[in-house]
Amino acid sequence: MDTLTQAVLGASIGAAVAGRGERRRGAAWGAACGTLPDLDVLVPLGNPVADFTWHRGYSHSLFVLSVAAPAIWWLISRLDSRARQRPRRWLALVWLALFTHPLLDAFTVYGTQLFLPFSNHPVSGSTVFIIDPAFTVPLAVGLAIGLIVRDEHRARAAVVGGLTLAVAYLGLSVAAKLHVEEAARDALARAGISHRGVLTTPAPFNIVLWRIVAMEEAGYREGFYSLLDPPGTLTFQRHESRTELLDGIRDAWAVGRLAWFTHGFYRVSRQDDRIVMTDLRMGVEPVYVFSFAVGRLEAGAARAVEPEQLAPLRPGPGQVARLLRRVAGPVTPADDSRTIPGS
16 A cells, blocks of 8 residues: 555554553554555665565565564664563554554555565455555544544544444455456356456545456456446457567566566567566556566567666546546446546
C-alpha cells in the first residue's frame, strides 16, 4: 500500500498496543516502524529490473522482520525510556507494526516476498488497490480520535474500531474478488475463450470495479466488471503480445525474472529496435506503469541488453471520469471504446 496508509496503520497499532498515557509516543514509533520496510527503495541494486523485483523482498520477509524486531526495539529503548520500562509491550508494538506492513502489501497486486529466505514466491492477493480511501480513512479517523480524546477507554475504543473496520474491508475485498473471478471464468467459458491464466484486480480507489486479464498464447484479453453490472454482460477485448520477439533471449536474466515476478502476466512488444516487456498487472490499455527494454533486434535476431525501464504512459484527460461512470454499470459503446485507467 501507499506510504501514508502504512504509516497510519503502524500508528494505529502503536496507539492500540501502547500502555496508559503512551498513546501518542506509541503512535509515533508505530508509524516509524510501519514505514520502515519500504526504505528498501533507497538501495540501488544495479539495474531497474532488479530494483523492481527485489522491492518488497527481504525487507518485507515475515521471518526477517521478526528477527529484526528485538534489535529495533533495543534501538528505540535507547531513545525512549518507556520502551525500556515495558519491554514486552513495546516489543509487541514494534513487531506488530513491522509484521502488518508486508501482510497488507500482500493484498495488492505488486508482489510481496513474504517467506524469504525459504521461498521467494511473490504473494499478490490483488484484492485492494495500492491506494484505497475506504481502507485508510477509518484508520485515520479512529487514530485521530484516539490521539485527541483524553478518556483512555474511549480513545482506545476509537483506535481499535478503526482497525476493525479496516480489517473488515480487507475481508470484503477478498469476498468481492472471489465473486469477480467466478464471473470472469463463466464469461470466458461462454465466449469459448481458452486461456492460460486469469488475473482479477480492483480498479483505483475502490473494490466495486474490477479489471480482468486473460492470457492467451499470442496475446491477452482485457475486460471490466462492476459488482453493479447485470449478469452476463462481461465482455473482453483482445490485444496482441509478440512473444516470438523473445526467441533467442528467453534465457536472459531480466526476461526470466520479469516472467516470474509478473506470474506470466506480461506483454511483449517492439519499440523501434527494442524488445519491451510490460507488466500487465498495473495499468490498462494502453497505459502501464512498468515497462522494460530487455533486448534489441539486430539483423532480424534478438540480442539481450542491459535492462532499461521506460517512462510510464499517463492517462489522458477525462479518463478518471469515465472510470467513475463505469463503476455504476456498463457504459455506452462509444464510452467503452476509450481507455479506462487502471491500477
